[in-house]
Amino acid sequence: MTPRSAIPGADDITRVELANGIVVLARENPNSKAVTLRGSILAGGLLDPDDKLGLADFTASMLMRGTAARDFQTIYDSLESIGASFGFNSGTHTTGFGGRSLAEDFGLLLQLGREALLSPAFPPEHVEKVRAQLLTGLSLRAQDTRDMASLLFDEMVYRHHPYARADEGHPHTISAITREDLVNFHGSNFGPRGMLIVVVGGIPAAAAVEQVRAAFEDWHNPQQPAPVQLPAWQPLPARGYRRLDIAGKSQSDVIVGTGGPLRRAPDYMAASLGNNILGRFGLMGRVGDSVREKAGLAYYAYSSLGGGLGPDPWLVAAGVNPANEEKATELIFKEIERFTTELVSEEELSDSKSNYIGSMPLSLESNGGVADALMSMERFQLGLDYYRKFPDEVNAVTRQQVLEAAAQYLKPDQMAVAVAGPPRTEAA
């Protein structure tokens, strides 16, 4: 009954490289009346000076605040009056953008994207409005045990590495950023080289590509710098522990982990299937079973594997009563020790594999899901048939490979333990 493959592949994805370097990927979804647009440009937090950390993020937040052609209210009036959305977000390596609309309104989405990327106006009064919003966000972050444990974790694991820095900055660095900094950051770093644009939805792929070409092929920026090369990263020489007190809270967040494999690493899939066994499969894998189900210590306890362009974290996180921090940490280390010294069982690996293969079509159900998949295929150079070949890649992984990947990255004596929660005396 399914009219065509639900899984995208080389035969139904159109990939075109424009003359100015932009890579465009498009896939039609004839069942949808809507279109999703996603993309990224090569400018992120890595380019921020230390004393103006958060500059890339601040710049991204300003792009929709007014352009040469439209002011803030006109931009959002155009979008919201047709039920469309469009926005930017900033990451460590890239600034992302995305939006969606009814298929008939796709042209407007592209036009707004072009204006925001090429000719943002950085209106002074909006610089201050956005600054106030960012500072409020940071003061809420300072109260969030999960966010603060994560910041602490990054500082510990990535000392001497740019991943130690918080992309959204700190109150003093956001306060130090001027309008001129924003204008210059955009002027020097935003350009078409390394840019990706993905279109998925109720519009023929060829037509989508031509519309993108018309909107963006004339964009050039000779100032655009070469992509940032990450320095080498070294794990901690010994296990580290830090704890941050946040008064007035009820629960502590605990993060245990270190740096993991690159997405392109040959052992990534083995690590990923292993991570599924460690802290995801079913109700959060072995970690969930031990910390939540058996010990009843936490509402959430899971593991996570980053797998990006750099040594993103491989970690276990749990939210626990402050009195149970040590107990939960001990149980987490016990699971990590077992995971890095013993083979996973045949059954666990086979379960993890069938979970990956079976759930793949589900992740590709919506236009947004397919657009995300196309973005990763291009960013990590996985090939247009990646999702068609995915079951073979998954099935090829052995128990030995899982153990090797686990032992390679997760060294219990070189891990960071970061905790944020109420002062221990207050909780007692």
Added chain:
Amino acid sequence: MQLTQYTLPNGLKVLLKEIHTAPLISHWLWVRAGSRDEGPGLSGISHWVEHMQFKGTPQFPAGELDKTISRDGGFWNAMTYIDWTAYYETMPSEKIDLALRLEADRFINSQFDPKEVESERTVIMSERQGNENSPMFLLDEDVQQAAFDKHPYKHEVIGHMADLKTITRDDLFNHYKHFYVPGNAVLAIAGDFDTQRMLARVEELYASVPSGQAPTRVAQDEPAPEEERRVVTQGPGETVFVKAAYRSLRATDPDFFALTVADSLLAGPSNLNLFSGGISNKTSRLYRRLVEKDLAVGVSGGLQATIDPYLYDITITVHPNSSAEAAVAALDDEIKRLQDTPPKIEELLRAVKQAKALFAYGSESITNQAFWMGFAEVFDRYAWFENYLERLAAVTPADVQRAAQLYLRPERRVLGVYQPDGSPEAE
């Protein structure tokens, strides 16, 4: 994509919709049991029962349920709200029988092993402590508490800590047996299947479930408050939040759609999708008045479809250089403007176009479509959802003005302020 509706002799309502765009099926079982059904001392019990439904039956022992679904590449979860508890699985089409068997089984055969009850008690207490870390949870809880005198809507779905400490295994089991009966449940399935065969399978699995007694309910109609109530929540942090919660309307009230449009104009369109994001609200009246004028850094509205009149709330994140008082004064001005002058027809047309776009986005996901089917059936009928756009389009400017005059009066609201400890702006 015709919808088939059928009621089994034991009372179970079944809704089936074939969608053949992807090899997936989404299966939802809804039970009309939520915090609305919790008497004194038992707050949080519906949510706890939901947790216990993952703890095993003789056929699917604890720890096996989740593995069995995950092994087949499905995803599943459950959620408890003020009016209902819902369990869902979305799976590759050929594997859906597992979800059917599993839900039919735990609908009547869950064990509520005392050891599992105790282990889950601490898990739920931990869930609540995680919520307590958030200033918004603390404010919400106080506002809800003040908004109702007796109606169980007055407590949070997670329940009071005191009740989480004292609820017993028998309390949980009795709640389960009382509410988990076919006439109090809705089964909604959407996706890549054949309706006749699916219906036959549903009948086979549920035919033997006894119809049981219709559950008795503790909730009773409670009139809207007659004067404004104010609460101040103190807690850590630097940010001031305001929550204005007006006594709302039941989803079946003829004025519900006029209030929906009023919300859309004031705070931006509500998103009925559970699995697809909404759109921004930067051209809404309150955003323009509060955020653009530096009184707030964010504002949002929340109107929900509920069985009894619940709360329509407007949440304001106050600008660091402003105050709760200034933000509330501007909010009141904007509401008064809507009460004094009917909106332009263009504003109404826009609200309808926004709703249409949100529907198109929501239709991409089979899981979301199955969600819609059961959700509407819990508080009304599926027709509520099918007619949603039409009823929205029928609302006139005068209807919106009247809804604002009737339902957005200060005396119908609780005004809550989250005041960070030690802030000089404390009231």
